[in-house]
Amino acid sequence: MGNVRFIRLAEVVNKKQDKRVVSVTVVPTITDCSGTIYFTDLQLQEGPALTGYAPHTEICLKESENAPVWFNGIVRSEETVILLNLGGTSAGLDINLYPKQYMEGGSVTLAQGVGGQKATFPNAMNAGDNVALLASKRECTRNGAKETKEGFYQYSAAWDSKHIVSLPQGKSAQLLYSMQEMDDGGELL
Template sequence: MQESNFIRFAEVIKVKSEKRVVSITVRPLITNCTGSIYFTDLQLQEGDKLTGYTPHTEAFLKYSPNPVRFHNGVVRSGDTIIIFNLGETSNGLDCYIYPLQAMEAGSIQLSQGMGSHKVRFDSEAYAGDEFALKASTRECLRNGYPTPKHGFYQYTAATDSKHQVKLQDRKSARVYFEYKEMLKGDLRP
């Protein structure tokens, strides 16, 4: 049986900042080769740093000796929260939203950076509710019970990580983000 080696490649696609990207077509092209080639994942993301919640299989991650880190605040209508992750790599982010007023279904949204990795809570919200989007356990909860969402679990990128919180216009909520910093490990003995 032949051993398979998977290699992660990253390329930067530069666009003119004043132009809006409507679509991208990716056509993998292999020339002058023999053997088998498998494409397992293609990922597009904003920014110039390679991130992602799932690490390459050659590296294990280990927890930093630092305690669990958290950031909290109050958001009205919407705001961008910047998290300073001092870990060496990305990690899942547990997000908690506590509405201070009633909000329409689908009006609470979270996203990364400039709007990627977006998630929307599909149910209505009332003052005192707790919405929990937990990447650590892959759960989406409202007051401790499963609730529908549309989109992705969130993560915090290494170094600084931008997170947009959008609420119904002129409504407010407390937000609480929690994560554990991760260090790079090594699979080899």
């Protein structure tokens, strides 16, 4: 992951009146910078003392000694795919989806377990496209160009994890799942 650093920022929201806060809008603004910035673990808490702490996952994970693994298959309409993750903890999934027919925008979804962590693709897909949802790079592409997705990157839970692939009725796609299994990296602090 290169030169990743976790920087914690905190801000106090003061109320003008003695009433409850109904909503808070956070607008991250970056100027005069280059590179990639990820905003994670936004936490709002009541009271004057800062209590929560969420370290960057890089310090508590390490790659498993197992080589990267690949799972390849064909899905028709809706299927549940079960992947074996022999690592000691969850691992990000890279998924390449190759539609066999034209599929309308919003008709293809990927999800975890019983439907959580869902990812939907709002643009139509053509037969032979390579739609890549890559957790390892935090990017979604179609035929190598940036592609819009709605929802979450996918991951594989330790041991076995269920993945729901939903396509339009009567349509099919080839899927390639790949992951580097992960293990616990030692002490958190």
